[in-house]
Amino acid sequence: MSEASHLRIGELSRRAGVSPELLRAWERRYDLLRPTRSPGGLRLYSLEDLERVRLMSRHIADGLAAREAAALASRAALGPEGGEATAGGAPGAALDAEAARARLARAVDQFDEPAAQAVIDELLAVATVDALLSEAVVPFLRDIGDRWERGELSVAQEHFASNLLRGRLLGLARGWGRGAGPRALLACPPGERHDLGLIAFGLALRARGWRIDFLGSDTPVESIVGAVRTVRPRLVVVSAASAELLTPMGPQLAELAREREVAVAGAGARDFDPGDSDVLVLTRDPVAEAEGLAGRQGLG
């Protein structure tokens, strides 16, 4: 897994998001990389080199001069991964979520899937699922929403970003139905197609021992009720971006809530009126709410 594939400069450039000219300049001026050469003289890089370039880029984004960044990146190559102390940046810990979101946003703007995946890879490498969700995914979704409302984002870009993130989150979700914990059934009401927040919520619950049954977007109330009868979950979560989609199912939710925990979530939950039913209204971020529910259920 360590060494391996030999990338030519073009591919390294694409994966690292640094132009070939600059890569050569860094090599010449700071001796950042020492690629092997093909018989014909072409530079061949390893995956370690890729990491080093990414590290250098990150340091530059943090405000260091190129020379300093190169020194740091070169040193880090040997020593056991230090804390990556970001000098004077965000209050964040080892993970500069702010910078990551910015890079992610740029990748989405350009429909650059590899770059976006790379950012997520880096985030996953240093963050727990909880941190990933609350510091990157949730803010990123908010960003997307804001830019969308301001008209800065096209539908195509929004879809592109959603599908990319959905793939990664569902990847993390693999096996979330396994185990012996209490079951939670997750769904969005009819008309609602924003399921990313719900997936994030599912992951946060999973990290606390729940078993997840995920129905996803655009699920009719009767189907949810039917699934509840089959699955017999301890918790049902319905998420929507607008309260208008939640209100019509109020009675059925209230009915369900007589035998089990029922909650509404998402931006739409804020304006949802549970009346005198036992339906919980979750307005905080997924991780916080998952934590709250875990406590309520006497779970870790």
Place this chain on the structure above:
Amino acid sequence: MSEASHLRIGELSRRAGVSPELLRAWERRYDLLRPTRSPGGLRLYSLEDLERVRLMSRHIADGLAAREAAALASRAALGPEGGEATAGGAPGAALDAEAARARLARAVDQFDEPAAQAVIDELLAVATVDALLSEAVVPFLRDIGDRWERGELSVAQEHFASNLLRGRLLGLARGWGRGAGPRALLACPPGERHDLGLIAFGLALRARGWRIDFLGSDTPVESIVGAVRTVRPRLVVVSAASAELLTPMGPQLAELAREREVAVAGAGARDFDPGDSDVLVLTRDPVAEAEGLAGRQGLG
């Protein structure tokens, strides 16, 4: 073990999606294959050779240069390296797709996520992406559709299955925008939410060297057109389950088709009338159509 199902170069070319000239060039330049010869001197290939060519193609699609891809593909022939989950296995290994589908169906009926994931894991272990798609995914989607029409499947079960499969397919799709191949832009028209077939198509194209830009379900025509302007793909694919969703965008598709390849796919393509435009109508399964398009584009 290594059955010499003597394939001639034409047959190998068709199955691997690589032109005969290129196969000979790879043999000469990188010693990728060492076919036996017929008494008259014709090259005879084994199924192992086929796998090796496919592996090489995949590495190229990942952005590696031909020489490096060949080195990796040759090395993989001996020891199973990391990452070759889809191609490394026994080439002829019979995958009992029928039984797998039955188990998958039962798992879905019971909302048993772990069981369903296990079935998919097994399939992935022995099948190539192509085989997985054409022998498992596509028939499974058809099954779902049929049972849905007969009312044997609840909405909840359909959603459950879709999200599960979507997660796995998008997992396989990771990095499908990488590399230097021609770009293909994939989307569903407004109102269409069945994107699984389209994802499968994207994977099949990917296996043949294309770079994929995926917009997914429910994308307005103007957004598709806008994205085309940004991305400048060589191919645009629009997929829908019903022709009613495709017909309204006929004019825009015809317009797009004047400068690049445009195709409609999905069940709805069957009833789509391209008129006198150059819009291609893809009615066969994703793998077959991807193969056809690859040939049309002179791709490997």
Place this chain on the structure above:
DNA sequence: CCCGTCTGTCAAGGTTTTGTACAGATCCTG
């Protein structure tokens, strides 16, 4: 405000890599 340094970018001119094409001879199958 001027000057030297740092950095990212570009251009010119030449080489390597790689997919594709062609020509003429040979092989295979109905």
Place this chain on the structure above:
DNA sequence: CAGGATCTGTACAAAACCTTGACAGACGGG
């Protein structure tokens, strides 16, 4: 035996790289 499929060898052109050298904007110090 005709016609399609292959074989060998050579050639090409586009894309990607290489090296050297230069240059403009940003920035800190005098």
